[in-house]
Amino acid sequence: MTGGKRDYGIPGTSIFDGAAAQKGYALNRMCYSFNSAENREAFRKDEDAYCRRYGLGDEQRAAIASRNVLQLIAAGGNIYYLAKFAGILGLDVQDIGAQQTGMTKEAFKAKLIEAGR
Amino acid sequence: MATIVGAITSSHVPAIGGAIAKGRQQEPYWKPFFDGYPPAHAWLARAKPDVAVIFYNDHGLNFFLDKLPTFAVGAAPEYRNADEGWGIPTVRPFAGDPALSWHLIESLVADEFDITMCQEMLVDHACTLPMALLWPGGGAWPVRIVPIAMNHVQHPLPSLKRSFALGRAVGRALDAWESNDRILVIGTGGLSHQLDGERAGFINKPFDLMCMDAMVNEPEKLTRYSTLDIVREAGAQGTELMAWVAARGALTGRVTKVHSSYHIPVSNTATGLMVLENQPLPAARAA
Numbered sequence: 579m580t581g582g583k584r585d586y587g588i589p590g591t592s593i594f595d596g597a598a599a600q601k602g603y604a605l606n607r608m609c610y611s612f613n614s615a616e617n618r619e620a621f622r623k624d625e626d627a628y629c630r631r632y633g634l635g636d637e638q639r640a641a642i643a644s645r646n647v648l649q650l651i652a653a654g655g656n657i658y659y660l661a662k663f664a665g666i667l668g669l670d671v672q673d674i675g676a677q678q679t680g681m682t683k684e685a686f687k688a689k690l691i692e693a694g695r
Numbered sequence: 696m697a698t699i700v701g702a703i704t705s706s707h708v709p710a711i712g713g714a715i716a717k718g719r720q721q722e723p724y725w726k727p728f729f730d731g732y733p734p735a736h737a738w739l740a741r742a743k744p745d746v747a748v749i750f751y752n753d754h755g756l757n758f759f760l761d762k763l764p765t766f767a768v769g770a771a772p773e774y775r776n777a778d779e780g781w782g783i784p785t786v787r788p789f790a791g792d793p794a795l796s797w798h799l800i801e802s803l804v805a806d807e808f809d810i811t812m813c814q815e816m817l818v819d820h821a822c823t824l825p826m827a828l829l830w831p832g833g834g835a836w837p838v839r840i841v842p843i844a845m846n847h848v849q850h851p852l853p854s855l856k857r858s859f860a861l862g863r864a865v866g867r868a869l870d871a872w873e874s875n876d877r878i879l880v881i882g883t884g885g886l887s888h889q890l891d892g893e894r895a896g897f898i899n900k901p902f903d904l905m906c907m908d909a910m911v912n913e914p915e916k917l918t919r920y921s922t923l924d925i926v927r928e929a930g931a932q933g934t935e936l937m938a939w940v941a942a943r944g945a946l947t948g949r950v951t952k953v954h955s956s957y958h959i960p961v962s963n964t965a966t967g968l969m970v971l972e973n974q975p976l977p978a979a980r981a982a
Contacts, residue, residue, distance in 0.1 A: 586923060586926075588894075588923070588926055588927050589893070589894060590892045590893030590894030590895075590897075591889065591891075591892045591894050591926060591927075591931050592891060592892050592931075593850050593923075593926070593931075594848070594849060594850055595849075595850045595851075596849075596850075599760055599849050603760060606759075606760055607759070607760070607761075609755075610755055610759050610760075612780040613755070613756060613777070613778055613779060613780045614778065615778060618780070647891070648892070648893070651891055651892065656755075656760075656848060656849075657890045657891035657931075657932075658754040658755045658848055659755050660891075661754075661780075661781060661890070662755070662779070662780030662781060664781070665780045665781030665782060666780075670710070670962070671710075671890050671962055671963050672962060672963060674890070674895070675890065675895040675896045675963050678891070678892060678893060678895045679893060679894075679895055679896060686896055689896055690896055690898065690959065690960040690963060691959070691960065693896075693898035693900060693959055693960065693965070694898075694900065694958070694959025694960060694965070
């Protein structure tokens with residue numbers, strides 16, 4: 579599993595439980611702020627200063643800098659708030675799906691279509 | 696007494712909002728999805744609901760982790776959509792129905808559902824997109840709404856068993872509502888999908904089809920799945936099935952399926968639509 583500490587026994591799947599929610603609080607709070615266009619702009623202008631203003635620790639700031647979704651989840655990120663960060667980067671859920679599964683976006687989309695057959 | 700005309704359950708994938716805004720309904724990628732909805736429009740034209748009670752999950756527009764209710768009932772005169780951060784256009788505001796909201800709140804608490812009451816509540820894509828799918832084309836919304844938000848962000852999530860019981864309690868309250876209103880129940884989300892983790896892109900068509908089948912005549916069958924069972928079978932976000940099960944629970948009469956459609960994929964999601972008609976039972980109406 580990629581978030582929290584407990585193993586829920588579902589491969590490749592993190593459960594956003596109390597431990598993850600505590601660990602990720604600052605990161606998720608920052609991402610929640612991205613509902614505002616003004617805040618998105620402030621983040622774009624100076625990412626690290628914005629992260630520090632929201633109290634992100636070293637692991638979370640590094641995860642933001644890396645743009646790596648699995649790393650962001652490991653740092654306590656919840657996918658619904660992380661989606662707002664991905665939006666700033668111009669990434670949709672298929673981009674982040676491809677990134678997390680190590681596939682190209684085309685291959686990821688083909689996998690989804692295959693699931694419908 | 697009010698009449699529960701039926702339930703509609705529908706996916707609410709954000710990309711649908713982009714497709715509507717850009718007029719892409721007839722493009723090859725989108726057409727199979729949007730083609731599911733005209734039979735629902737035809738049924739709505741016959742059922743003529745006045746108000747819609749909507750079970751949905753907020754994805755971080757109105758609620759954050761600082762204060763996150765398991766079940767929250769809207770009691771506002773108006774509900775607005777707002778910027779969710781990733782760029783789909785907002786929709787026009789919805790008129791609320793505060794009298795019905797407070798009736799539901801009083802009835803639910805008397806029924807031992809200790810819900811949160813919200814006189815201000817932004818509604819996100821999970822509420823707005825099914826509305827836009829059911830009543831396309833702009834103009835004034837033809838129904839008032841009462842949104843009921845369910846926690847789908849932070850585990851522990853409400854179980855399907857509890858969600859169904861909440862729906863049952865809402866159905867009892869609606870049956871006892873002294874008005875001539877025709878009430879539609881909506882449940883949004885699903886079906887199988889997973890956005891996060893190495894298993895992102897997980898979809899389970901046989902499980903979804905089983906759920907859609909069970910929704911008609913054996914919804915209790917679905918209540919035997921734990922939240923983790925649903926995560927395993929339907930993906931980390933497949934647990935949005937909770938809103939479908941709640942909407943089905945609110946149907947207190949004889950239920951028949953009018954229409955269903957199922958399409959894979961929209962974005963990362965297996966999408967489903969069901970139209971279930973409710974024939975009120977004499978006993979329910981007398982109760």
